[in-house]
Amino acid sequence: MTSPAQPDPVQPDSARSSAPDAPAHGPADAGPDADRRPDGRDQAGVVHQILSSSWLLSLLALLVALVVGGVLIAMADARVQDASGYFFARPQDMLVAVWDAVRNAYVAMFNGAVYDPQAPSFQRSVRPLTETLTVATPLVLAGLGVALAFRASLFNIGAQGQIIMGATFAAWIGFTWQLPPGVHLVLAVLAGLIGGAIWGGIPGFLRARTGAHEVIVTIMLNYIAFYLLSYLLTTAAFQRPGSSNPVSSHLEPTAVYPLLLGPGFRLHAGFLVALAATVFVWWLLSRSTVGFRFRAVGANPHAARTAGMNVEWSYMLVMIIAGGLAGLAGTAQVMGTERYLTAGIAASIGFDAITVALLGRSRPWGVLLAGLLFGALRAGGVTMQARTGTPIDIVLVVQSVIVLLIAAPPLVRTIFRLPAPGKGRAPRPVAPAPAKEVQA
Known part of the structure; x- marks a missing residue:
């Protein structure tokens, strides 16, 4: 009697050893798993x-x-x-x-x-693209501030006020101080960043300490920033000497963003700041511990608190950084395009930034693309109206x-x-x- 461990005398060893690995059906009978990818997803x-x-x-x-x-x-x-x-x-x-x-x-x-083939020169043909980049610069910076707060489950509706305060701080440094080139520019940019960070940190602090809703606080701060700037432009410290209009003096040449392509274009170095800010926010959210805490708090603040994270501190810190980014948008306006301070320096950028953040899905690179799209719509809309009515x-x-x-x-x-x-x-x-x- 043959034991179960003994080989089958009818089947050769080579056929027996390869039989378990052979497919039971041919390619035509592969069954429902024939369209399966190597990673297990069909x-x-x-x-x-x-x-x-x-x-x-x-x-x-x-x-x-x-x-x-x-x-x-x-x-x-x-x-x-x-x-x-x-x-x-x-x-x-x-x-x-x-x-x-x-x-x-x-x-x-x-x-x-983007490009105008009807222009008389190559410089005029590519100028529309540079205008798109110029208009998109503050939209990207402010959109990053709104998107960063969104990732922490905070609704930063106060980008408008943060832009105003950033522009106010930067402009005051720009037309008041007399500093060497380079140093003056850096200090003005830092002043704008600090101004926006302060204005963004206020609702973050109130949310962390008192539970005040950031939507209400940021909306109220928008009005405060606007009327505060309107008042400052009527004072001797801000109003242009010899003018009855509510405008400031022109910024010193050492405190403005240099033009990237020469005097024939308006594109300035603020666009490079926007690109650097995009990379920074991407690194912050994807590669840093602080960004991981922001995302964890945004996903589930109760679970984050159970894991030992300081949720209140995260709220305050994320609003400070978001306000600083919006303050940089203010520097792009006052140090790049306008070069003097007015009550309408922020235009509607702060509110458009909410749309940019939503369209970009609160992702840094998505916000960059959405900002470029909205910059193109704004820049192209003027030409559309002029040529077609x-x-x-x-x-x-x-x-x-x-x-x-x-x-x-x-x-x-x-x-x-x-x-x-x-x-x-x-x-x-x-x-x-x-x-x-x-x-x-």
Whole structure:
């Protein structure tokens, strides 16, 4: 009688030793795991992950906003309005008019934001791109401040006031002190950073110590900063000598950002500061212990406190850094483009920064790209209005639609019939390889 440990006399040893490793079926019968990737995820899971990604939602939100803007452009066009009067007699006339109106408007916007082939010289052709970078610089810096607070689950609505205070501090150093070149510039930048950090640290301190909601506090601080600056511009310390207008003296040449491409362009070194700030925020959130604490507090403050993290200190520190970034946006305005202080130095940058942070998904590189996009919309909107007569308010409508869609992701998913995150087919576990038969 043959024992179980003895080899089968009918099957050769070579065939027996390789049998456990041989596939049970051929390639045609590979079964449901044939489309499995090496990392254990099937193709359907990968497709679902792409369709439910936040970046795709941002791109689709931008696409919908441009379509809505195109509809408004067509409605405001005189030729389209005339052709709509006899639409049922000759519908092709209205369709052609709509196409021409939308195409001409967006082409003009591109020419005013990126490249203008109709310009008489190469310098004038590339100047739109430099204007986009110039306009985007404060948007990126302020957007980084808003996004950083978002990552810690704080709503920094006070970027407007922080920009004003940063510009005020930097301008006072710029037109009051007499310092050597280089030193004067650095001190003015630091003053702007400190001014914004102080104004951002106030709501952080109140949130940490008293639990005051940062949304209410930052909104109130926006008004305080605006009216404080308006008052300062009427005092002898700030108002330009010999002028009755509420404007400051011009900053000293040693306290302004140098032009990167010469006097023919407005692009200044503040753009390099914005790039450096983007790298810093990326490093802070991805590579530093402090950034990990910010993200942990933003994800679950109770769990972070249980893990031994000082949640209150994190709130205060993140708002200080966020305010400092917005203060740098103020230096880009007063030391780069304006070079003197006015009550409207911040324009609407602080509120647009919220949109930039939302579109960038509160990620540093996303904020950089979103800031460049909004800079292009602003710079190109002027050319669009000048060449085609399209109201520049269309740009504001596009920005508003982007905010609406970013704030309501289910709406975008419904329009494009995208799957909701977390509801796709879960990856199936890979079956373990059968154990080899142990020979006696």
